[in-house]
Amino acid sequence: QKEVEQNSGPLSVPEGAIASLNCTYSDRGSQSFFWYRQYSGKSPELIMFIYSNGDKEDGRFTAQLNKASQYVSLLIRDSQPSDSATYLCAPSRGGKLIFGQGTELSVKP
Protein backbone atom coordinates (compact mmCIF):
# COMPACT_ATOMS: atom_id res chain seq x y z
CA GLN A 1 0.00 0.00 0.00
CA LYS A 2 1.29 3.44 -0.93
CA GLU A 3 1.73 6.00 1.81
CA VAL A 4 -0.39 8.52 -0.08
CA GLU A 5 -3.10 7.50 -2.51
CA GLN A 6 -4.66 9.73 -5.11
CA ASN A 7 -6.77 8.89 -8.14
CA SER A 8 -4.49 9.48 -11.10
CA GLY A 9 -7.34 10.73 -13.28
CA PRO A 10 -7.66 12.40 -15.58
CA LEU A 11 -10.53 14.17 -13.90
CA SER A 12 -12.41 16.19 -16.46
CA VAL A 13 -14.81 18.97 -15.45
CA PRO A 14 -16.50 21.73 -17.44
CA GLU A 15 -15.49 25.33 -16.94
CA GLY A 16 -17.31 26.85 -13.97
CA ALA A 17 -17.93 23.53 -12.24
CA ILE A 18 -16.56 22.31 -8.91
CA ALA A 19 -13.58 19.97 -9.10
CA SER A 20 -13.14 17.56 -6.19
CA LEU A 21 -9.74 16.00 -5.58
CA ASN A 22 -9.26 13.32 -2.96
CA CYS A 23 -6.35 11.86 -1.06
CA THR A 24 -5.88 9.21 1.62
CA TYR A 25 -2.74 8.71 3.68
CA SER A 26 -1.41 5.97 5.90
CA ASP A 27 0.78 7.75 8.46
CA ARG A 28 -1.36 8.77 11.43
CA GLY A 29 1.56 10.85 12.67
CA SER A 30 1.19 13.27 9.77
CA GLN A 31 0.93 16.74 11.19
CA SER A 32 0.06 19.01 8.32
CA PHE A 33 -1.26 18.53 4.82
CA PHE A 34 -0.31 20.40 1.71
CA TRP A 35 -1.78 20.69 -1.76
CA TYR A 36 0.48 21.54 -4.64
CA ARG A 37 -0.30 22.20 -8.27
CA GLN A 38 2.15 21.13 -10.94
CA TYR A 39 1.94 22.16 -14.56
CA SER A 40 3.65 19.91 -17.06
CA GLY A 41 7.41 20.36 -16.96
CA LYS A 42 7.23 22.78 -14.03
CA SER A 43 7.91 22.52 -10.31
CA PRO A 44 5.22 22.06 -7.64
CA GLU A 45 3.44 25.28 -6.69
CA LEU A 46 1.88 25.52 -3.24
CA ILE A 47 -1.89 26.08 -3.28
CA MET A 48 -2.80 25.72 0.37
CA PHE A 49 -2.31 23.72 3.54
CA ILE A 50 -4.41 22.53 6.44
CA TYR A 51 -3.53 21.36 9.96
CA SER A 52 -6.81 20.86 11.76
CA ASN A 53 -9.85 18.74 11.10
CA GLY A 54 -12.55 20.50 9.15
CA ASP A 55 -12.57 22.90 6.25
CA LYS A 56 -10.24 25.72 5.29
CA GLU A 57 -11.13 28.13 2.51
CA ASP A 58 -8.79 30.28 0.45
CA GLY A 59 -10.41 32.02 -2.49
CA ARG A 60 -11.78 29.41 -4.89
CA PHE A 61 -10.04 26.61 -3.01
CA THR A 62 -11.30 24.67 0.02
CA ALA A 63 -9.23 22.01 1.75
CA GLN A 64 -10.96 19.46 3.94
CA LEU A 65 -9.25 17.24 6.50
CA ASN A 66 -10.54 14.24 8.43
CA LYS A 67 -7.73 12.75 10.48
CA ALA A 68 -9.86 9.92 11.84
CA SER A 69 -10.52 8.72 8.30
CA GLN A 70 -7.00 9.71 7.16
CA TYR A 71 -8.57 11.64 4.33
CA VAL A 72 -7.87 15.04 2.84
CA SER A 73 -9.53 16.70 -0.11
CA LEU A 74 -9.35 19.83 -2.24
CA LEU A 75 -12.35 21.49 -3.81
CA ILE A 76 -11.89 24.00 -6.60
CA ARG A 77 -14.93 26.17 -7.23
CA ASP A 78 -15.63 27.91 -10.52
CA SER A 79 -12.97 25.84 -12.26
CA GLN A 80 -11.07 27.59 -15.04
CA PRO A 81 -9.10 26.13 -17.95
CA SER A 82 -5.99 27.57 -16.29
CA ASP A 83 -6.62 25.18 -13.38
CA SER A 84 -5.79 22.26 -15.67
CA ALA A 85 -2.73 20.66 -14.05
CA THR A 86 -1.69 17.80 -11.81
CA TYR A 87 -2.64 18.25 -8.17
CA LEU A 88 -0.35 16.72 -5.57
CA CYS A 89 -1.38 15.83 -2.06
CA ALA A 90 1.49 15.88 0.46
CA PRO A 91 1.13 15.04 4.13
CA SER A 92 4.03 16.20 6.25
CA ARG A 93 5.71 14.78 9.34
CA GLY A 94 8.68 16.57 10.82
CA GLY A 95 8.85 18.75 7.76
CA LYS A 96 9.26 15.86 5.34
CA LEU A 97 6.64 15.86 2.58
CA ILE A 98 5.30 12.53 1.36
CA PHE A 99 3.79 12.98 -2.08
CA GLY A 100 1.08 11.08 -3.84
CA GLN A 101 1.32 10.49 -7.58
CA GLY A 102 -1.09 13.29 -8.21
CA THR A 103 -4.45 13.71 -9.88
CA GLU A 104 -4.54 15.17 -13.37
CA LEU A 105 -7.31 17.73 -13.71
CA SER A 106 -8.62 18.90 -17.07
CA VAL A 107 -11.05 21.83 -17.18
CA LYS A 108 -12.86 22.02 -20.50
CA PRO A 109 -13.99 25.43 -21.83
Added chain:
Amino acid sequence: EAGVTQFPSHSVIEKGQTVTLRCDPISGHDNLYWYRRVMGKEIKFLLHFVKESKQDESGMPNNRFLAERTGGTYSTLKVQPAELEDSGVYFCASSQPGTSYEQYFGPGTRLTVT
Protein backbone atom coordinates in the same frame (compact mmCIF):
# COMPACT_ATOMS: atom_id res chain seq x y z
CA GLU B 1 11.86 38.49 -2.87
CA ALA B 2 13.69 35.93 -4.95
CA GLY B 3 12.39 32.38 -4.93
CA VAL B 4 14.34 29.16 -4.66
CA THR B 5 16.87 28.87 -7.47
CA GLN B 6 18.60 25.79 -8.80
CA PHE B 7 21.53 25.28 -11.13
CA PRO B 8 21.90 23.86 -13.68
CA SER B 9 18.42 23.51 -15.15
CA HIS B 10 19.51 20.54 -17.22
CA SER B 11 22.48 18.20 -17.05
CA VAL B 12 23.35 15.32 -19.32
CA ILE B 13 26.24 13.12 -18.21
CA GLU B 14 27.56 9.67 -18.92
CA LYS B 15 27.34 6.80 -16.51
CA GLY B 16 30.27 6.91 -14.13
CA GLN B 17 30.71 10.66 -14.26
CA THR B 18 30.17 13.10 -11.42
CA VAL B 19 27.53 15.83 -11.29
CA THR B 20 26.96 18.53 -8.71
CA LEU B 21 23.60 20.25 -8.36
CA ARG B 22 23.20 23.52 -6.54
CA CYS B 23 20.27 25.04 -4.68
CA ASP B 24 19.91 28.56 -3.30
CA PRO B 25 16.99 28.79 -0.86
CA ILE B 26 14.81 31.79 -0.16
CA SER B 27 16.69 34.23 2.04
CA GLY B 28 16.02 33.57 5.73
CA HIS B 29 14.77 30.04 5.22
CA ASP B 30 16.65 27.77 7.61
CA ASN B 31 15.04 24.62 6.25
CA LEU B 32 16.26 23.23 2.95
CA TYR B 33 14.99 20.04 1.39
CA TRP B 34 16.00 17.92 -1.59
CA TYR B 35 13.46 15.80 -3.46
CA ARG B 36 13.65 13.72 -6.60
CA ARG B 37 11.14 12.56 -9.19
CA VAL B 38 12.13 9.69 -11.42
CA MET B 39 10.11 8.90 -14.54
CA GLY B 40 6.60 7.71 -13.78
CA LYS B 41 7.03 7.86 -10.02
CA GLU B 42 5.94 10.23 -7.31
CA ILE B 43 8.22 12.92 -5.91
CA LYS B 44 10.40 11.39 -3.20
CA PHE B 45 12.09 13.05 -0.24
CA LEU B 46 15.88 12.80 -0.14
CA LEU B 47 17.02 14.88 2.80
CA HIS B 48 16.41 17.87 5.04
CA PHE B 49 18.87 20.48 6.30
CA VAL B 50 18.25 22.80 9.21
CA LYS B 51 20.80 25.51 8.65
CA GLU B 52 24.03 23.58 8.00
CA SER B 53 22.99 20.40 9.83
CA LYS B 54 21.43 17.33 8.27
CA GLN B 55 18.15 16.83 10.12
CA ASP B 56 16.93 13.84 8.15
CA GLU B 57 18.74 12.01 5.36
CA SER B 58 16.56 8.92 5.37
CA GLY B 59 15.65 9.32 1.71
CA MET B 60 19.18 9.34 0.31
CA PRO B 61 19.32 6.29 -1.98
CA ASN B 62 22.94 5.26 -1.34
CA ASN B 63 26.41 6.56 -0.60
CA ARG B 64 26.91 7.79 -4.15
CA PHE B 65 24.88 10.82 -3.11
CA LEU B 66 26.47 13.51 -0.97
CA ALA B 67 24.68 16.66 0.15
CA GLU B 68 26.27 19.63 1.82
CA ARG B 69 25.13 23.00 3.05
CA THR B 70 28.16 24.97 4.05
CA GLY B 71 27.44 28.00 6.20
CA GLY B 72 23.75 27.26 6.17
CA THR B 73 23.15 29.08 2.91
CA TYR B 74 23.19 27.30 -0.44
CA SER B 75 23.31 23.54 -0.76
CA THR B 76 24.94 21.15 -3.19
CA LEU B 77 24.00 17.60 -4.07
CA LYS B 78 26.76 15.56 -5.64
CA VAL B 79 26.24 12.27 -7.40
CA GLN B 80 29.44 10.26 -7.82
CA PRO B 81 29.60 8.05 -9.80
CA ALA B 82 26.29 8.54 -11.59
CA GLU B 83 24.23 5.53 -12.63
CA LEU B 84 21.42 5.29 -15.19
CA GLU B 85 18.77 5.03 -12.47
CA ASP B 86 19.79 8.42 -11.09
CA SER B 87 18.09 10.12 -14.02
CA GLY B 88 15.17 12.29 -13.02
CA VAL B 89 14.25 15.75 -11.83
CA TYR B 90 15.86 16.95 -8.62
CA PHE B 91 13.90 19.57 -6.73
CA CYS B 92 15.03 21.74 -3.90
CA ALA B 93 12.59 23.39 -1.50
CA SER B 94 12.96 25.73 1.43
CA SER B 95 10.83 26.87 4.33
CA GLN B 96 10.97 29.12 7.37
CA PRO B 97 12.28 27.82 10.69
CA GLY B 98 10.11 25.08 12.23
CA THR B 99 8.55 22.03 10.66
CA SER B 100 5.03 23.26 10.04
CA TYR B 101 5.78 25.88 7.47
CA GLU B 102 5.00 25.62 3.82
CA GLN B 103 7.78 24.58 1.48
CA TYR B 104 8.50 26.51 -1.69
CA PHE B 105 10.03 24.61 -4.55
CA GLY B 106 12.71 25.61 -6.98
CA PRO B 107 12.40 24.98 -10.73
CA GLY B 108 14.30 21.70 -10.52
CA THR B 109 17.33 20.24 -12.26
CA ARG B 110 16.65 17.62 -14.91
CA LEU B 111 19.45 15.06 -14.77
CA THR B 112 19.92 12.59 -17.59
CA VAL B 113 22.50 9.83 -17.21
CA THR B 114 23.34 8.05 -20.47
